[in-house]
Amino acid sequence: MSLLTRRRLLRRAALSATAAGAARTGLAGATAAGIAASATALGGCDSPPERDTDAERDGTLRFPPGFGWGAATSAYQIEGAAKEDGRGESVWDTFSRTPGRTRNGDTGDVAADHYHRYAQDLDLMRDLGLRSYRFSISWPRIQADGSGRPNQRGLDFYRRLVDGLHERGIAPMATLFHWDLPQALQDDGGWENRDTAERFADYADAVFRALGEQVPVWLTINEPKTVVQNGYLTGHHAPGHTDEAAAYLVAHHLQLAHGLAVQALRASGVPGRIGPALNLHPCYPADDSAEAAAATTLYDGYENRLYLDSIFKGAYPQDVLADLGADSRMAKGVRDGDLKIISSPVDLLAVQYYTPIYVTGGGGTVRRWPTSEADWQQIYPQGMYDILTRVTRDYGRVPITITENGLPCPDAPGPDGTVDDPNRVTFLRDHFTVAHKAISDGVPLESYHVWSLLDNFEWNEGYEQRWGLIYVDYPSQRRVLKRSAHWYREVIRRNGL
Secondary structure, eight states: OOHHHHHHHHHHHHHTOSOBOOSOOOOTTOOOHHHHHHHHHHGGGOSOOOOOOHHHHHTOOBOOTTOEEEEEOOHHHHOOOTTSTTOOOBHHHHHHTSTTSSGGGOOSSSTTOHHHHHHHHHHHHHHHTOSEEEEEOOHHHHOTTSSSSOOHHHHHHHHHHHHHHHHTTOEEEEEEESSOOBHHHHHTTGGGSTHHHHHHHHHHHHHHHHHGGGOSEEEEEEOHHHHHIIIIISOOSTTOOOOHHHHHHHHHHHHHHHHHHHHHHHHHTOOOEEEEEEEOOOEEESSSOHHHHHHHHHHHIIIIIHHHHHHHTSSOOHHHHHHHOTTSHHHHHOOTTHHHHHTOOOSOEEEEOOOOEEEOTTSOEEBOSOBOSSTTOBOOTHHHHHHHHHHHHHHOOOOEEEEEOOOOBOOOOOTTSOBOOHHHHHHHHHHHHHHHHHHHTTOOEEEEEEEOSBOOOOGGGTTSOBOOSEEEETTTTEEEEBHHHHHHHHHHHHTBO
16 A cells, blocks of 8 residues: 555545445444444434433442543643743644635634633633643743743743642643644754754753643643644645655654653653553444455554554554555654654553544545544544553553543523533543443543533634533633533532443
8 A cells, every 4th residue: 555545545534535334334342222322313413312321320330539530622722822921933823824724714823812811711620620631831832943941931821820720629731742833843844854853852851840840740742643644644734734755754753752752751850650642543344354354454553553552562563664665754764762762661641532433445434423513523432442442452551541532512602691512411421431331341541531621723623613611702702611511510529420
């Protein structure tokens, strides 16, 4: 399979530009009937099912004591204040301000104005009862051009945020890179340039030394696969390239940056746990043919094992390397010792689950389940169970945190000002149920962060999709807790369903 063919497959996977799948069949790992029924009803987020599982009515699904119920955000999606207090330009500033790149020409210049309203948002987190908050640090807010002395005003903002979390009894979980690469580094080649991984390690070290005593958990690179696929194959994320030859060299440098950041934390002497944040997509054959099974194995290599194997086994999967070819830029870019750096021991794995992938014998993809408003997202809770148990089986009992899982819905205030999103409640309940089953079956899952705390800038979709537990009225920046937020508060209070 050529890299060009692979690029086309990834384009289809990323955009879900495939025909609807045939009627559901008895696929391996099929979901329980109740969860399948709810997934069907959730298609398009427009037919809210009203039902309680027997387990929920009985109050039997209790999570382990101290389970870290949380929510997640990222800097560019919520902070705004794009030109304040020494923040530099990021690739997403450039991308979103380029005509035709985002829906309605939306940018993150203001977003949810969290930079100015963080204290209010912290109070909302406290009122929800959150035990953990996963956020990201804006690299260009710390180093305007991606290198040099850190910007104290940027560090001070995150210090105030972290201190505010502690004051409210919420554990901070900080992501070092959530896609907002300083534009100055992009101008020098971005992630195609090996030096960017070194600059990232320097940035990480500065942040560790400034904030490390107060941050118990660090995540290195958010979803390197999305940067590769959406930023360098399909081009609908920053930096907006469609360069198949560069894409997997970028993957290697992102993995190298991860490993260098792990080493930087260890060298700093700062206490804290650290690990990667990977979006993992369980891959299933679309039919029972040997061709579909073989194509699924390779697809899984690109989707999952390329990132998991390098971190946990110190090697890239051989089938992927063979498919890329010995003359690929990635193969030529791997130096002696790189895999040892990438596989520096981590303390935990952050898993982000949104959708399964069904692969045909020809290497294409088909849809098997209803999609949400995000047409790439098939609603299949069992996929979360399958990926969590698979990771534990294949890579050992590394502690796992779910750092993203959620659903976009067409949320709007009703006549009384409340926001009713029953489909999000059903979606989360079903995913919490399979997460509980995974724990019962031996997965060392220690926390769960709903995506997202707030409605926000959803990358190339702008403000069209609302993923938040909290509704944001963008003109006024007024916050309203949705029905799902009130429901989630009760889940946290009960530590279960």
